[in-house]
Amino acid sequence: xxxxxxxxxxxxxxxxxxxxxxxxxxxxxxxxxxxxxxxxxxxxxxxxxxxxxxxxxxxxxxxxxxxxxxxxxxxxxxxxxxxxxxxxxxxxxxxxxxxxxxxxxxxxxxxxxxxxxxxxxxxxxxxxxxxxxxxxxxxxxxxxxxxxxxxxxxxxxxxxxxxxxxxxxxxxxxxxxxxxxxxxxxxxxxxxxxxxxxxxxxxxxxxxxxxxxxxxxxxxxxxxxxxxxxxxxxxxxxxxxxxxxxxxxxxxxxxxxxxxxxxxxxxxxxxxxxxxxxxxxxxxxxxxxxxxxxxxxxxxxxxxxxxxxxxxxxxxxxxxxxxxxxxxxxxxxxxxxxxxxxxxxxxxxxxxxxxxxxxxxxxxxxxxxxxxxxxxxxx
Numbered sequence: 107x108x109x110x111x112x113x114x115x116x117x118x119x120x121x122x123x124x125x126x127x128x129x130x131x132x133x134x135x136x137x138x139x140x141x142x143x144x145x146x147x148x149x150x151x152x153x154x155x156x157x158x159x160x161x162x163x164x165x166x167x168x169x170x171x172x173x174x175x176x177x178x179x180x181x182x183x184x185x186x187x188x189x190x191x192x193x194x195x196x197x198x199x200x201x202x203x204x205x206x207x208x209x210x211x212x213x214x215x216x217x218x219x220x221x222x223x224x225x226x227x228x229x230x231x232x233x234x235x236x237x238x239x240x241x242x243x244x245x246x247x248x249x250x251x252x253x254x255x256x257x258x259x260x261x262x263x264x265x266x267x268x269x270x271x272x273x274x275x276x277x278x279x280x281x282x283x284x285x286x287x288x289x290x291x292x293x294x295x296x297x298x299x300x301x302x303x304x305x306x307x308x309x310x311x312x313x314x315x316x317x318x319x320x321x322x323x324x325x326x327x328x329x330x331x332x333x334x335x336x337x338x339x340x341x342x343x344x345x346x347x348x349x350x351x352x353x354x355x356x357x358x359x360x361x362x363x364x365x366x367x368x369x370x371x372x373x374x375x376x377x378x379x380x381x382x383x384x385x386x387x388x389x390x391x392x393x394x395x396x397x398x399x400x401x402x403x404x405x406x407x408x409x410x411x412x413x414x415x416x417x418x419x420x421x422x423x424x425x426x427x428x429x430x431x432x433x434x435x436x437x438x439x440x441x442x443x444x445x446x447x448x449x450x451x452x453x454x455x456x457x458x459x460x461x462x463x464x465x466x467x468x469x470x471x472x473x474x475x476x477x478x479x480x481x482x483x484x485x
Contacts, residue, residue: 107143108226110154114145114219118212123148125169126215127206129156130238130297131287134200136186141285141299148173156204161186165204172208179248180206181238205238205297207248217260218252222301228364230255231283231302233276237263242292244268255280263296272298281367281394282453302368304329305453308393310356310384311375312339315399318442319372320347326450328370333359356384365391370449372429374399382408389417389425395452397429397445431458 110126117124129142137157144154144162146169156162161184168180182204209215221232233253240246245264252260253276263269268290275286279300289295307323309316312334323330324347333352334340340353352359356375365371371388373396375381381398385408388396398405405427412422430444431451451458 107141107154108223110143110145111219111223111226113147113153114209114215115223117147118209118216118219121212123173123208123210124215125172125206125208127156127165127169127204128236128297128299129202130205130236131203132200134186136200136202138202140287140297144169146170146173157202161202165206168206169208172206176210177208178246179208181247182206205236205247207236215250218250221252221254225301226303228303231280231300231367233272233279233298233300235263235272235276235296235298237294237296238287239295240264241294242268242290244290244292244294244296264294265292267292268294268296272296276300282455283368284455303366304368306331306365306369307449308333308360308363308365308369308371308388310334310359310371310373310388311380312336312344313374313376314438315374315441315445316372317344318439319374319445320345322442322446323347323449326446331363333363334375355380357387360387360391365393367392367394368453369393370395370397370453372397372399372445372449378404378407382411385425386412386415386417389421394424395449396425397448398425398427399429399441399445400427402428426452 114124125146127144129138129140131140142156144152144156146152146166150170152166156165183201185201218234222234225232235251237244237247237249243265245262249263250261251263251269251272253273259269259273263272271290275298279286279298280302283300283302285299287297305328307328308331309319310333312332320330329349330347331350332340332345332348333354333356335353335355337353340351342351345351371393373381373384373388375384381400385398389412409422413419426448429448430441431447433444435441435444
């Protein structure tokens with residue numbers, strides 16, 4: 107929701123009030139997930155989205171009322187039952203929880219918004235925690251704590267225990283910009299969101315699979331970096347999606363790239379000896395995800411070489427090789443889908459398991475339908 111913070115910086119910098127509404131928790135099937143945001147301006151217009159429909163309309167109305175009459179942070183819960191979902195043509199069966207946060211003066215929020223905006227632009231990662239429900243000596247709902255990558259903080263959730271808990275969690279959430287709803291043992295509840303650069307994908311090698319990966323990565327929001335020491339394989343005609351093209355060997359290119367924890371590196375060079383050196387260079391970066399394309403036999407041989415070279419076993423065990431999810435991919439395009447599926451799973455915290463309804467749910471559906479049939483009187 108980068109656009110929300112860009113607009114917050116813009117409007118608060120002029121002294122204009124805003125309301126920032128956030129989905130802080132969900133249960134079941136919902137149109138948006140935690141972290142989705144809507145900013146409402148004083149003229150009633152807005153940027154961002156909470157999923158659309160009558161629920162968003164209700165939150166929007168509440169935000170406009172706060173801007174008119176004033177008031178404190180509000181917390182709302184909406185159960186998306188069949189009637190409510192049907193009004194908007196949705197098929198949902200979950201519950202959404204919202205925080206509606208009015209910001210009447212710049213000092214309440216502007217410094218936080220600026221640091222978050224800077225994180226999106228490539229600066230240091232940050233996290234922002236907000237009290238949702240007060241309890242156990244916490245500050246009132248809406249109180250905030252900004253946690254920086256360095257461990258420094260600004261603001262408070264109300265007491266040292268809550269601030270320390272949020273700071274510890276922030277470090278785990280920062281690499282990929284994730285969020286978490288926390289029910290603290292003190293009975294206070296808070297929502298913590300981490301912000302970092304857009305995800306970055308470095309592809310070492312400019313072959314057929316790499317050519318198929320680049321447009322997929324770009325489509326799902328990654329910055330794409332391509333490196334290959336052959337200029338005919340690392341050029342804008344072959345990779346129009348690339349944000350950075352480096353016609354260098356990977357071990358020469360990687361130290362020059364802006365690699366951070368939210369960077370994903372896929373090694374797919376033209377041969378074993380190139381993969382070996384490239385993977386060792388990739389393993390020495392702060393990238394949390396490093397993958398190697400190749401067979402199991404090739405992986406074993408390269409892992410042996412990495413350990414001989416002094417790469418720690420813990421780091422070798424983090425490497426994803428053979429890279430990708432098992433979808434029985436064969437063509438370069440299929441392999442690219444397999445690799446990007448694993449990259450997204452890793453980034454978003456998924457399991458990679460099928461989402462198909464379980465048999466017990468299908469049995470329950472069948473029983474319900476049969477019961478309905480039995481209840482219909484015979485002609």
